Amino acid sequence: MPRANGGLTGRALPPTPDGKGVNAGQRARDNLVGARVTNMLGGMGILWNCVAPRLNPAVEHWEGIDGDEWSTLYRYAEDALAVGTSVSRGRQERVLGLLADLGARPAPVAARHHGAGVRWTGPAEVLPADGSWQLIPELSVQRLTHRNGRVVSADAVALDTGERVVIEAGAFVVATGGLRAPALLWASGIHSEERPALGRYLADHPVSYGQLVLDQDLAEDDADPFVIIPIDGDRPFHSLLLCDAYDANLLEGRVDERLIVSLYWYSLSRPRHENRIRFTGQAFDATGLPQPTFEYTTTEAGREVARAALEDLRATAGRLGEFLPSSQPRVLSPGSSLHVMGTTRMGVADDGHSVADTHGRVWGFDNLYLGGTGLIPSATATNPTLAACALAVSTADRVRRG
Ligand SMILES: Cc1cc2nc3c(=O)[nH]c(=O)nc-3n(C[C@H](O)[C@H](O)[C@H](O)COP(=O)(O)OP(=O)(O)OC[C@H]3O[C@@H](n4cnc5c(N)ncnc54)[C@H](O)[C@@H]3O)c2cc1C
Numbered sequence: 151m152p153r154a155n156g157g158l159t160g161r162a163l164p165p166t167p168d169g170k171g172v173n174a175g176q177r178a179r180d181n182l183v184g185a186r187v188t189n190m191l192g193g194m195g196i197l198w199n200c201v202a203p204r205l206n207p208a209v210e211h212w213e214g215i216d217g218d219e220w221s222t223l224y225r226y227a228e229d230a231l232a233v234g235t236s237v238s239r240g241r242q243e244r245v246l247g248l249l250a251d252l253g254a255r256p257a258p259v260a261a262r263h264h265g266a267g268v269r270w271t272g273p274a275e276v277l278p279a280d281g282s283w284q285l286i287p288e289l290s291v292q293r294l295t296h297r298n299g300r301v302v303s304a305d306a307v308a309l310d311t312g313e314r315v316v317i318e319a320g321a322f323v324v325a326t327g328g329l330r331a332p333a334l335l336w337a338s339g340i341h342s343e344e345r346p347a348l349g350r351y352l353a354d355h356p357v358s359y360g361q362l363v364l365d366q367d368l369a370e371d372d373a374d375p376f377v378i379i380p381i382d383g384d385r386p387f388h389s390l391l392l393c394d395a396y397d398a399n400l401l402e403g404r405v406d407e408r409l410i411v412s413l414y415w416y417s418l419s420r421p422r423h424e425n426r427i428r429f430t431g432q433a434f435d436a437t438g439l440p441q442p443t444f445e446y447t448t449t450e451a452g453r454e455v456a457r458a459a460l461e462d463l464r465a466t467a468g469r470l471g472e473f474l475p476s477s478q479p480r481v482l483s484p485g486s487s488l489h490v491m492g493t494t495r496m497g498v499a500d501d502g503h504s505v506a507d508t509h510g511r512v513w514g515f516d517n518l519y520l521g522g523t524g525l526i527p528s529a530t531a532t533n534p535t536l537a538a539c540a541l542a543v544s545t546a547d548r549v550r551r552g
Pocket residue numbers: 187188189190191192193194195196197198199200201202289290291292325326327328330334437439488489490521522523524533534535536538
């Protein structure tokens with residue numbers, strides 16, 4: 151991602167000779183420094199923690215999709231991802247017991263169980279293995295050619311050979327992530343003049359984080375715990391407790407790994423028109439798409455929620471154990487949630503505040519659709535991927551109907 155032009159030392163970083171890697175136009179204070187993109191089949195869903203909760207309909211849903219429709223879409227998405235409740239016993243039940251009055255519950259996770267083994271799933275696995283589709287790997291789509299509100303081809307380059315490839319189809323779905331979907335549209339001449347919301351309303355979940363050593367009596371040889379405390383009207387954050395990577399070099403085997411738990415407290419984030427990514431065409435990423443320049447700042451109200459989340463995380467952790475000295479509770483850099491939302495947001499009217507309708511179809515186009523978390527238009531705190539998959543079900547149905 152673009153690095154700030156001016157690092158910890160305050161010195162300006164020179165742009166790389168070919169303009170890749172460093173975006174000299176990025177202002178450090180407006181950067182979404184924690185944001186990342188992936189270049190792989192399955193996207194970030196190859197790396198994800200498989201935690202797949204539904205959004206809270208009372209707090210996080212938006213106009214244009216009613217409750218019954220959400221239920222149907224969620225069921226399809228959950229089925230495709232094999233979402234079920236984390237069934238870990240031992241440590242998970244003990245943690246749940248200690249946090250019962252806070253509304254803690256087993257996390258819904260995307261996983262298939264085979265006997266004693268688990269195969270974690272993700273968006274890469276939703277297509278049926280029936281030969282009805284073709285996957286062309288190692289292609290970077292650089293531009294969509296369109297005429298009179300119809301996309302006629304996607305123009306791609308083979309990353310290994312540099313060969314140009316033109317793909318023609320009746321319908322096109324851009325699902326290149328919350329940062330690269332607007333980049334591809336922009337590179338295709340779909341600019342903010344015609345679609346003023348493109349790249350705007352950039353939202354990220356401010357995340358408070360810390361790693362905890364559970365009290366010794368919680369050590370058990372069981373499946374790792376996955377626990378959430380969902381957001382509700384009185385508590386504007388979504389909490390997640392799970393076992394993930396820790397800095398083994400710092401610990402050098404001095405802590406029983408079964409006792410290390412990561413705490414992620416995602417704060418409700420209200421989309422703001424001012425927060426955006428913009429493209430200048432001056433800087434390009436490794437795949438040849440325009441690099442985003444971030445204009446992202448937080449408000450005092452947003453920082454207040456993040457501070458409350460951090461305090462809540464500390465208080466919750468106090469019931470379970472002690473923080474690792476190397477991973478004390480803190481609010482991570484903007485973008486660290488890896489939940490980029492809003493940059494291609496959906497809406498109920500082509501009023502300049504959305505890029506696509508509630509089926510993901512880009513306003514003004516007959517056959518151009520969007521997928522991914524960039525479509526999420528409203529204030530949320532919950533992990534967004536299941537919701538994005540649910541929206542994809544709706545889009546797929548719309549594309550099928552033509
Ligand atoms: C470590 C980690 C843990 C996470 N854990 C969770 C979790 O537990 N729960 C949760 O809900 N979310 C989690 N997330 C976030 C989740 O993975 C993302 O929300 C989700 O993958 C976003 O989906 P997307 O389709 O919008 O974008 P992406 O997953 O980024 O997919 C974009 C795809 O487009 C491809 N692409 C980009 N540009 C081009 C181009 N020009 N041509 C062709 N292809 C292109 C990319 O290679 C990629 O395959 C996690 C993310 C990470 C990194």
